[in-house]
Amino acid sequence: MYDVIIIGSGPAGLTAAIYNTRAGLKTLLLAGAKWGGQLMLTTEVENFPGFPEGIQGPDLMANMRKQTEHHGAEIIDVNVIATDFGKQPFVVKTDEQQYEGKAVIIATGADTKWLGVPGESEKIGRGISSCAPCDAPFFRDKDVIVAGGGDSAMEEACVLTRFAKQVTIIHRRGEFRASQAMQDKAKANPKITFMMNTQITQVLGEMKVSGVKVKDTINGEEKELVTDGVFVAIGHIPNSTVFKGIEVDEKGFIKAREHFHTNIEGVFVAGDVYDHQYMQAVTAAGFGCAAALEAERWLESQT
Amino acid sequence: MADVTFTDSTFKQQVLESKLPVLVDFWAVWCGPCRMVSPIIEELAKEYAGKLVVGKLNVDENPQAAGQYGIMSIPTVMAFKDGKPVKSTVGAQGKESYKKMINEILG
Secondary structure, eight states, X not given: OEEEEEEOOSHHHHHHHHHHHHTTXXXXXXXXXXXXXXXXXXXXXXXXXXXXXXXXXXHHHHHHHHHHHHTTOEEEOOOOOEEXXXXXXXXXXXXXXXXXXXXXXXXXXXXXXXXXXTTSGGGBTTTEESOHHHHGGGGTTOEEEEEOOSHHHHHHHHHHTTTOSEEEEEOSSSSOOSOHHHHHHHHTOTTEEEEOSEXXXXXXXXXXXXXXXXXXXXXXXXXXXXXXXXXXXSOEEESOTTOTTOOBOTTSOBOOOGGGBOSSTTEEEOGGGTOOSOOOHHHHHHHHHHHHHHHHHHHHHHO | OOOEXXXXXXXXXXXXXXXXXXXXXXXXXXXXXXXXXXXXXXXXXXXXXXXXXXXXXXXXXXXXXXXXXXXXXSSEEEEEEXXXXXXXXESOOOHHHHHHHHHHHHO
């Protein structure tokens, strides 16, 4: 029996684990088969305080994990497949085991949202990607498209210009959601061009990506573009489906009540699985800390 | 047996002409998620010693092999049997999912 079971191993989950273990709580962190969260798919992180020169996303996560292990958290790299929050103690199931905890912190984050158009899914890894830092070098001197209009689309595009000949950002709206700083960075890059009010409706190509079909969202005109790759950065889907009985909003983000409580007493939430407002490494870590302190306080109130 | 390092010059002999099935981890130093896969590959090499050859191929240093199999996204883990690629997964996966893939090819 654990005092706290934390589900997820991004900045929120790992920070929560650091706080709970340091408070002397018996803490289990179920990290997921792919641990580390979205920062594992990034390069340089320049806005995490304490690293004046910046730090590589995967290095930051490896450090956080080391710090968590140092304080004595038990970490298992498995996915959670089901939960029972209907009675105490709470039950969290993986493929092979089930674990019992008095309190649970959900910090499962969010995953890439794909375009969901014909021709896409079978070409993931064959020209379709969601990770420019991982795959950009394969597009040396090639033409690529980035789909999206937020910060991550701008960042993907900038990373790609180190290798690609030309990068086209395709966005279905007339203006970007990205921060001014990121927009300015992308706009100042001579290799990046923009195609606004345009939606990708199909990915073309047999064995690999050879082009896309696009539609003008204003006049409905359709045309085909030749390209070697499509990087998808249109947002994220919260990983909340496995938690039965936990209240979510219409997009699947877990609803937090006051002080990071969910609708079930003793179950707390932190990070991108609930936060669609800030979505920063440092806010996720902060929310993880808050949820851990709340869980601690709640456990104390139960005795 | 530890994991093996494949290169363009050894690929034919070590992978394609191997008597045992082979699992190849296509990776590069600049790839963050590849770092999640590397330790798993090393464990799998030990666990399946004698049944399966498990190794890594650096795509920067060995563009020929990576190009031949159309690798455009890493980490990609590809299984070879009798000189042919029979299965592959793109993106970092958990150990269980690699084991599942291995058990399918070992039959």
